[in-house]
Amino acid sequence: MKWFTAWRRRPWAGYAVVLAALAIIAVAYAGVSSGGASAQASDTQASAQDIAKGKELFNQTCSSCHGANAQGTRTAPSLIGVGAASVDFQVGTGRMPAMNPGAQIPRKKPVFNEEQTRQIAAYIASLGGGPAIPSNDQVDPKTGDAALGGKLFRANCAQCHNFAGSGGALTGGKYAPPLNKATPTQIYEAMVTGPQAMPVFNDTTITPAQKRAIIAYVTQTRSEVNPGGSGLGRIGPVAEGLAGWLVGIGLMVVAAAWLTARKPKKKHND
The missing domain is CATH 1.10.760.10 (Cytochrome c-like domain)
Structure with missing residues (x-):
């Protein structure tokens, strides 16, 4: 090992080591x-x-x-x-x-x-x-916060698509379509491209994580039960009010007509 020690003490030994290391890296x-x-x-x-x-x-x-x-x-x-x-x-x-x-x-x-x-x-x-087609990780509803997505959906989407994504009418013969058939990828693409009457929600307006949260809320809503009975298409108060008038008040009118149609029996004098 004496020769190695002698070689190492030479002035150009350090440069040789650096050059060898650079060659190996290259x-x-x-x-x-x-x-x-x-x-x-x-x-x-x-x-x-x-x-x-x-x-x-x-x-x-x-x-x-x-x-x-x-x-x-x-x-x-x-x-x-x-x-x-x-x-x-x-x-x-x-x-x-x-x-x-x-x-x-x-x-x-x-x-x-x-x-x-x-x-x-x-x-x-x-x-x-x-924008490019989103990856599966970007649209995976399992990684989204459904509670946050519900808040964001009600603030930005429910005015047109209804609070449950059932869709709704717009002006000029246009309408917001229901979201029951939209895939997570299609929901994300709609937000970043703004098809037809829909506005564009870029990553500055709604971040990718927030978009994923909205997707989680929409997909979760589809499987939720209706604790109050029939969901009536989840269209909202219009359908519920119409059902109340036709069924509730309709039964009351029929009951009133039936009561008033009954004639009292005449009393016979002995």
Whole structure:
């Protein structure tokens, strides 16, 4: 070990150690980054295939209204900048493609399957801008605070969608649809894209954690029982008042008519 001690005492020994350490780090980093680059190249290739297929589907079914380059026409808006989340919501709920656009496009059976919907969304997202499709962790109702979600829903959503998400009428022939069929992903996408008459709730207005709390409240409400009896569609006081008038007062009117229709018997004098 005398030779090692002698070598270590030389002036250039410290520089040699530093250079050796840098070389080892460089080799290790090259090995890791090469594997990551391969995975990234595979993802890019898959994404390119989705974009190409999505463009083909778009040209077949959507370009007649939205334009050959999704730039929009007189009958349909531009899709540049709307993002993948907007396409996933509109196409996934069957609202698009729309055969007869009107004041409100209803939910219906989707024309495209999940893979085709994802491909069209990938193509529109490639045009730039807009929110992405949320991950499963972002929309998982099990991790949301349902109590907080109820407060947020009543403050921001109940005016249109009803306190239980049963929907309600708006002006101009529009309406807020019921949320009983909306998936957690679709609820999140609606908040970040603002479809039709709905406003946009970005992450500054309602944070992702608060959005997840609202999703937890909406999904929990669907399974709650009605302790007072029939829920009457959970439409609210209008349905309850109508039931009160038709059933309650109606029975009282029938009872009064029956009582007044009875004629007293004549007394016979002995």
